[in-house]
Structure formats: C-alpha cells, structure tokens
Amino acid sequence: MQLTLEFGGGLELLCNSVKVHNVTVDPQDGEEKLTMKKLLSWVRTNLIKERPEMFMKGDSVRPGVLVLVNDCDWELSGQLDTILEEKDVIVFISTLHGG
Amino acid sequence: MEVAEAKSKKAGPRQCSTCNERRAALKRPKTLEQICRECFYAVFEEEIHQVIVENQLFKPGERIAIGASGGKDSTVLAYVLSELNRRHNYGLDLFLLSVDEGITGYRDDSLETVKRNEIQYGLPLKVVSYKDLYGWTMDEIVKMIGLKNNCTFCGVFRRQALDRGAAMLKVDKLATGHNADDIAETVLLNILRGDIARLSRCTSITTGEDGPIPRCKPFKYTYEKEIVMYAYFKRLDYFSTECIYSPNAYRGFAREFIKDLERIRPRAILDIIKSGENFRISTSAKMPEQGTCERCGYISSQKWCKACVLLDGLNRGLPKLGIGRARGLNNGLEKDSKQTNGTKNIQSKQCGTLDF
Ligand SMILES: [Zn+2]
Ligand SMILES: [Zn+2]
Numbered sequence: 001m002q003l004t005l006e007f008g009g010g011l012e013l014l015c016n017s018v019k020v021h022n023v024t025v026d027p028q029d030g031e032e033k034l035t036m037k038k039l040l041s042w043v044r045t046n047l048i049k050e051r052p053e054m055f056m057k058g059d060s061v062r063p064g065v066l067v068l069v070n071d072c073d074w075e076l077s078g079q080l081d082t083i084l085e086e087k088d089v090i091v092f093i094s095t096l097h098g099g
Numbered sequence: 100m101e102v103a104e105a106k107s108k109k110a111g112p113r114q115c116s117t118c119n120e121r122r123a124a125l126k127r128p129k130t131l132e133q134i135c136r137e138c139f140y141a142v143f144e145e146e147i148h149q150v151i152v153e154n155q156l157f158k159p160g161e162r163i164a165i166g167a168s169g170g171k172d173s174t175v176l177a178y179v180l181s182e183l184n185r186r187h188n189y190g191l192d193l194f195l196l197s198v199d200e201g202i203t204g205y206r207d208d209s210l211e212t213v214k215r216n217e218i219q220y221g222l223p224l225k226v227v228s229y230k231d232l233y234g235w236t237m238d239e240i241v242k243m244i245g246l247k248n249n250c251t252f253c254g255v256f257r258r259q260a261l262d263r264g265a266a267m268l269k270v271d272k273l274a275t276g277h278n279a280d281d282i283a284e285t286v287l288l289n290i291l292r293g294d295i296a297r298l299s300r301c302t303s304i305t306t307g308e309d310g311p312i313p314r315c316k317p318f319k320y321t322y323e324k325e326i327v328m329y330a331y332f333k334r335l336d337y338f339s340t341e342c343i344y345s346p347n348a349y350r351g352f353a354r355e356f357i358k359d360l361e362r363i364r365p366r367a368i369l370d371i372i373k374s375g376e377n378f379r380i381s382t383s384a385k386m387p388e389q390g391t392c393e394r395c396g397y398i399s400s401q402k403w404c405k406a407c408v409l410l411d412g413l414n415r416g417l418p419k420l421g422i423g424r425a426r427g428l429n430n431g432l433e434k435d436s437k438q439t440n441g442t443k444n445i446q447s448k449q450c451g452t453l454d455f
C-alpha cells in the first residue's frame with residue numbers, strides 16, 4: 001500500500017535530510033493488515049540511514065518523538081497497534097531538538 | 100468497502116471531549132483529554148494567559164524581549180505572546196532578541212528563521228553577536244579549543260549576551276521559552292548535583308528580579324509535546340537542526356528519563372516541578388554572594404565573572420582556564436572554587452540551552 005511518511009524536528013537528518021518519503025509498504029508474513037509496529041521496523045530498515053537510536057527505542061519510537069497518523073496523534077489510535085490504510089500520511093516529529 | 104468501514108471506525112469514537120463535535124486531534128499529556136485542534140488552540144493559549152495573569156509576569160507598558168533562537172519553544176512563545184498581547188491588551192512592546200554565536204551552517208541558518216519570524220509576527224529583532232561582544236566567534240573558539248568543552252563557552256557567553264542585548268533594547272524583562280519538560284529536567288539535575296541554590300531558583304517563574312534584567316518563563320507549565328503539536332498544526336516556521344559542535348548531544352540522560360516517565364505517566368513532569376517548588380532552602384544553607392565582576396561589571400559571585408575567566412584563557416592561549424574541575428591557574432580567581440566547579444560534571448543539554 002502507498003503511504004506518505006514525513007520526518008520533522010530534526011529527524012529528517014537521519015534519512016539523508018529528506019523530509020517527505022512516498023513509499024510502498026505491504027503487510028508481510030501472511031498478515032492482512034499493516035500496523036504501525038510493522039511500519040516502524042520497515043522504516044528503521046529502509047529509511048533510517050544513521051543513528052537509529054535517535055528514532056527508535058525498543059520496538060517503538062524513542063520517547064519524545066511525536067507520531068501523527070493523518071494529522072491525528074497516534075496516542076488516540078492505539079500507537080503501535082494502529083492499523084494503516086492506503087494513502088495514509090504518517091508524520092514523525094522529534095521534540096528533542098533545540099529550544 | 101472494508102477500507103471505508105475501517106476509516107469510519109477509526110474516526111468514530113475519537114470525538115473531542117471539549118466540544119463533542121469535531122474529531123479529536125491529540126491527547127493532552129497534562130489532562131489525558133482527547134481534544135480537537137480548535138479546542139486545543141483555545142485551551143493552550145488560555146492556560147498560558149492564566150499563568151501570565153496569576154503570576155503577574157508583565158505590567159502594562161513594559162518592554163519585553165523574547166529570547167529567540169529560531170527553535171520550536173521560542174518561536175511558539177513569540178507567536179503566542181504577540182497573539183495574547185493583542186487579544187488581552189497587555190499593552191506590551193515585544194521584541195525578538197537573538198544571539199549570534201558565530202557558528203557557520205547552524206546559527207546563520209537559524210537566524211534566517213528568526214528574521215522570517217520578525218516579519219511574520221511583526222516584532223522588531225535585535226541580534227547580538229559573540230564576535231562583537233567578546234571578539235571571538237564560536238567557530239574561532241572551537242578552532243582553538245577543539246570540540247571538547249565548547250558548550251561551556253557557548254552557555255556562559257550566551258547567558259551574558261542575552262543580558263547585554265536586553266540592556267541595549269532597554270527592555271524591562273526577558274521572556275524565555277523554557278518549557279515544563281526543561282524545568283523538570285533541571286529540577287532532577289539539581290537534585291542529583293545537590294545544588295540547593297539552583298534547585299530553589301530553577302522552578303521560579305521569574306528570576307533575577309534583583310539583577311539588571313529579570314527573566315520569566317511563561318511556558319513553565321507548558322508541555323513540550325503540546326508546544327510541538329501547536330507549532331505543527333499552525334505550521335509555524337521553526338528551525339530544528341542540531342548544533343554542529345555537539346551533534347550527538349541532544350539531551351542527556353535526565354531528559355531521557357523525563358521522557359520515559361512521561362510515557363508511563365504524563366503528570367510526572369508537573370509532579371517533578373511541584374516537588375522542586377516544595378524544596379525550601381534552610382537558612383543555614385549558604386547561598387553564594389552576588390557581587391559584580393571586577394573586569395566587566397556583570398553580576399558575579401566571584402572576582403571575575405565566568406565569561407571573563409573563559410575569555411582571559413582564550414586571549415592568553417590557555418583556553419582550558421575556567422573549565423571543569425579546579426585547575427591551579429584558576430584558584431586565585433575563585434573565592435569558592437567548590438561552588439563553581441562540580442556543576443559541569445553532569446552535562447545536560449547542548450550549548451547551555453538550559454541556563455537558568
Ligand atoms: Zn473540540
Ligand atoms: Zn566579567
């Protein structure tokens with residue numbers, strides 16, 4: 001499925017300074033749905049070029065990284081369990097930079 | 100079909116708990132409420148207004164400088180303060196005050212952001228540079244001392260530069276973008292350092308009232324998450340590239356700890372601030388005497404202020420002077436070396452972002 005991923009607040013530096021990525025990600029291992037959990041591990045493998053620890057901690061984002069799915073805080077949609085759909089826009093913003 | 104159904108299911112239960120009309124856009128860390136964008140803007144701004152009013156941060160007719168780095172906190176502060184100033188007739192003259200450390204590829208870019216803010220918000224901008232004030236840019240300092248300890252210079256020089264810039268602007272007060280997360284982090288660090296004097300000072304919403312330029316923190320109770328969400332939803336223009344001289348610094352372990360706590364229990368941030376406030380200094384705890392620097396006249400508890408000690412080292416080719424643990428050369432200058440040393444061992448943020 002086609003997704004738009006946006007990195008901001010300094011996170012873009014971890015993926016070659018590119019802020020917006022239009023990507024195709026499909027559910028794997030015979031699963032029907034793509035969850036945020038799966039997407040994060042896909043991002044880590046395919047988009048993050050350096051210092052993955054700035055983006056992730058364990059199997060989630062590093063605390064202090066905000067996630068929005070279609071401009072809605074992922075804390076409202078189940079975080080890692082959020083099920084993604086075609087054309088969803090996922091935004092990652094670091095709060096950890098500068099003041 | 101299936102997609103459409105899922106979409107509506109996704110949007111269905113998440114209605115704004117304030118207006119019960121629109122779709123919720125975020126979960127507030129402070130209250131755990133789910134709230135829509137419009138209600139979020141309203142409550143975010145109103146809470147800051149209440150903090151300003153209850154703590155009497157400003158008086159009508161005052162000139163106020165906003166310490167502006169181009170980063171998220173100060174950008175949102177400039178936006179919200181100019182908005183509230185209009186809406187509630189504070190009667191303030193607001194200015195943006197920026198420090199140019201002289202870091203090519205970092206500060207020059209973030210200053211461009213501040214210059215755009217100057218136009219966007221219609222606030223006059225004053226830039227003071229390390230080069231003008233001290234005769235050294237950070238680039239030149241780093242060339243001399245290397246990458247270690249350069250944030251010590253940055254932090255000491257920036258604090259003084261802001262005061263000098265504020266004096267040039269003839270402002271009554273300096274407002275900084277320190278947020279609740281910053282203050283909770285500082286409380287923790289001061290507890291770990293056993294620094295009672297700073298611990299009691301760091302939670303004060305206004306500091307330096309006895310000095311030349313008082314400073315205040317209108318975001319004392321404002322969560323970093325909400326500041327970033329606000330900037331994101333409003334599409335505010337801010338700069339978030341890391342300082343090239345401390346690329347991996349981000350924040351130290353205390354910040355990490357705060358963020359871990361927030362994930363488990365978001366109220367923890369306010370609780371830590373509260374516990375910091377509840378520490379009272381016993382009369383027997385010795386507070387450093389405030390005097391003035393014999394060399395430049397800046398407030399200092401030592402014979403020379405920290406900036407002058409560092410500058411003296413730079414100018415004499417002994418740049419390590421004044422950094423870290425007591426060094427022989429330093430002892431003559433510092434009345435109480437135990438007081439000034441020891442505090443740098445637990446490095447928190449890059450570039451003295453957290454100087455109180
Ligand atoms: Zn609402
Ligand atoms: Zn001095």
Ligand SMILES: [Zn+2]
Nearest residue numbers: 250342344450
């Ligand atoms: Zn630095």
